[in-house]
Amino acid sequence: MILVTTAGKVGTEAVLTLAAREARVRVLTRHPDKLDALAAAGAEIAVGDLDDPSGIDRAMVGISTVLLVSPAVPAQELNVVAGAARAGVGHVVKVSSKASADSPIARRRGQTEIEAGLIASGLPHTVLRPNAYMQNLLALAPAIAATSSFGSAAGKGRIGMVDARDVGAVAAQIAASPAGHAGRTYHLTGPELISNYDVAEVLSQIVGRSITYRELSYEQNLAALVRAGVPEPIAVMNAQAFSLIAEGDAEWLSDDVPSLLGRPARSFARFAADHAAAFS
Ligand SMILES: NC(=O)c1ccc[n+]([C@@H]2O[C@H](COP(=O)([O-])OP(=O)(O)OC[C@H]3O[C@@H](n4cnc5c(N)ncnc54)[C@H](OP(=O)(O)O)[C@@H]3O)[C@@H](O)[C@H]2O)c1
Structure with a gap:
């Protein structure tokens, strides 16, 4: 069990x-x-x-x-x-x-x-290190649907964003058959590096209207998260993470998802299409 x-x-x-x-x-x-x-x-x-x-x-x-x-x-x-x-x-x-x-x-x-x-x-254990989850965008979906825009302190930073469903699938696979995975660390990413400008372009195509991305300062991003109801200690950590993304912190890819699952990692376009209703 x-x-x-x-x-x-x-x-x-x-x-x-x-x-x-x-x-x-x-x-x-x-x-x-x-x-x-x-x-x-x-x-x-x-x-x-x-x-x-x-x-x-x-x-x-x-x-x-x-x-x-x-x-x-x-x-x-x-x-x-x-x-x-x-x-x-x-x-x-x-x-x-x-x-x-x-x-x-x-x-x-x-x-x-x-x-x-x-x-x-x-x-005996296995560590999974995913890049940022595509699903983080879902927290912004109501605002995107209402204002056709979103902002972040991530600047122009590119991210090897991964679909949390792929992280779950990898975790399930290892949990079901852990032999050979003890002591291993896997780095989980999607198939491509994308910035929030790319995110806005894909979302625009999916919802059929222009979605724009605004670069925010750390302070602006923190204030926006707190206004959206994120508890302050978590808002601080998230805004810090976004600021590091602007400096290239998430600009990395790995083949571990396709190697472990025997299929490609889901793309951001796939994720956006699957969640089109949330952004529309
Ligand atoms: N988000 C990212 O981009 C990202 C990227 C890389 C790694 N990670 C890592 O992924 C992990 C988080 O995974 P996730 O995003 O799948 O989590 P998540 O969606 O935030 O879910 C966390 C779950 O924990 C439950 N929970 C919270 N406090 C609890 C408590 N005291 N007792 C029992 N349940 C509790 C919550 O349920 P209820 O509140 O409904 O009880 C919720 O279902 C973290 O280690 C994070 O560092 C995240």
Whole structure:
């Protein structure tokens, strides 16, 4: 049985992929009422909070592999690692990012702390390092639909943007057959480097009207995120990440998605077409 913690963008896709393969899969959530589709697909739903080790322990019963994917709060993910070690789990697949102990971005320093805890646990594990998710654009979709424009501090920076569905598919594949993946790190990207100007052009074609992109300063981007309701600590980390993109931080590609899945990574045009209604 595979445990997926939690049912966000990547976890949901991984659960659906595993259930479609008739793998036994359980998903940890604090909001079971939101997961009817996953239950209908055949997943077991375990109710728990990442802040509560006892709920994690209940979810670990009978688990051979854990897919660890959540907002990367160190105390929460280290609770999962400790629970996996107590339960004698055989393998952990950890969705991480550009982890770095001296990053200006707290989330990346947190990822380093989590990965260190995973190493210290002695559990066999695989680390996934995706580039930025295409699905991040969905948070801007209502504004794009209403104003036909969007802004970011990412400047003209190019991004090897990846579809979170591909990250979920890779995570599911490794979780279903972890042999040979222990100790490995995979870098997950889409097939091309695109800037937000390219994003605007693709979206314009998809929705049939002009969508424009505005370059924002860090301060403008931070203020816009806070106005949109993003909690300030997260808005700070996101605006910092966008500013680094302007300096080339996300300008990297890898063949790991096609190598692992045996098919091309989804393009941004594919993603935009699949989500046309959200931007229209
Ligand atoms: N976004 C990107 O561009 C990007 C790029 C590279 C790597 N990553 C990494 O990807 C990971 C995040 O994956 P994701 O984007 O798939 O996540 P996500 O969509 O943000 O989903 C996070 C899930 O965690 C659940 N959750 C939050 N707090 C919880 C708690 N205390 N107990 C139980 N569940 C809780 C949320 O559910 P509820 O709130 O409904 O309970 C939500 O379903 C992070 O490690 C991040 O660094 C992201």
